[in-house]
Amino acid sequence: MGPALIQGASRGLGLQFSRALASRGTTVIACCRDPGGAEGLRSLQSEHPSLIDVVQLDVTSEGAVQAAAQHVQQTHGKALDLLINCSAILSPSGRGETSLRDVSMKALQDTFTVNTFGPLVMAKYFGPLLQAGQGSIGRQAAEARQQHAAVVVNMSARVGSIGDNKLGGWYSYRMSKSALNMATRNLSIELGRGRKKVICVALHPGTVDTALSRPYHKNVPADKLFSPQQSVGYLLNIIDGLGIDNSGKYYGWDGEEIPF
Template sequence: MAAVALVQGASRGLGFEFCRYMLLNKPLAAVIATCRNPDGAQHLAALAAQHPGRITVMKLDVNREDDIKRAAESVKCAFGKVDLIVNSSAMLHPSGKGETSLRDVSAQGIISTLTTNTVGPLVMAKYFAPLLQKGTGAFGQQPPEKAKQHSGIIVNMTARVGSIGDNALGGWYSYRMSKAALNMATRNLSIELGRGQTKIVCVSLHPGTVNTDLSLPYHRNVHKDKLFSTEYSVQCLMNIIDNLNTDKTGKAYAWDSTEIAW
């Protein structure tokens, strides 16, 4: 059976590039691309036209649990399994800029950011874990020991600023907190979904500073050699994914494969 990859938040930025990369470089993979408004996702429609029969565009608002549940039911009916899930949707803050001090903090801003960046990926795991357990381990590396093989992979897109140990500057309360909490969710998931014979590898991946709408307000502060294209970042991240195994689960990795301290 062909590999099945689902990209949550696929209409733009890294999510779109993950879809494009797999369609070009994983010829046997079926790609499920989810987004809040498929009718307005013109780039996805064009990509689907270029790869007929290989990409399914599906409505899924990661802030709505009912959407996630319905999407999981649809994927189950259409594919019966999933081998890889990439949770790509993210927001810096509802205002588009991170808070620089306590004066900028609002309860609603924190709640909105946590809902998209942390709660959404965790609820995705709740409904899609059964389908990942039916996967064939088509992504990552499988060791010869049957007991250590995995059936599927969950990738949560994190950020280095979510590392508590690496935080020396402060600020960006909502975004930092959401990514730190996401890292904890990844760790928890790796433990629960790593039990038993059917194991799911769960990792957090940091893409670097990528030229997307999320990082746009801060481009002038980033050296040109450190501002990555989506193509370069996804190529690096897919290299990590292709080399994942059960020994690497429950950890955070940067785009260059180095491990990030929690």
């Protein structure tokens, strides 16, 4: 496959996606806010010096996203086959709001900027490179339907499902992921037009043992708490099989479609 870009590659799922794709021989453009402090990513780069390109990208800065897109075009050519947006925060405090008294305008704005606005701006600047991609992801499924398309994956969460919300709370995180799902559906329509189509999906990785969810692991059954390796393995199985008919949809780690 052609190059893959991972936004939020310094830790957790983003780092594991970078590791798994590099192990396949894929060129990975691994983007993060602070490359100098990304020890795990630098270690991975030393293992795969010809495959890992570490690029500075602060997803909250449109200028930084544009600069990263220019770097990719100049360094790797004018085509991408895969973009995965991984960066996310529960809220600036690191904990989800349990009631209205915990809500603040600043925290809502900051959470939406990372979780929703950032991935949409990524699509704005990297969309043309994806439209030029060869769609080597999901090659077997694509060839069966004679459909070749690059893929955008927005890392969502089940708690972003309006239809599945029975507990409430976590206002900023839930709302930002619901909005991300809408952005994904919109992108699937715009980038699904014409000859140069791009598949756009939202994926829920399950409850993963990362810093984001760690404060809430106490009530998670052991068999439902995934390592990053487990989760990325499940998600890559889904990504590998994607076709145009999957675009605009919202899937769990098990491949089951989630209600918006």
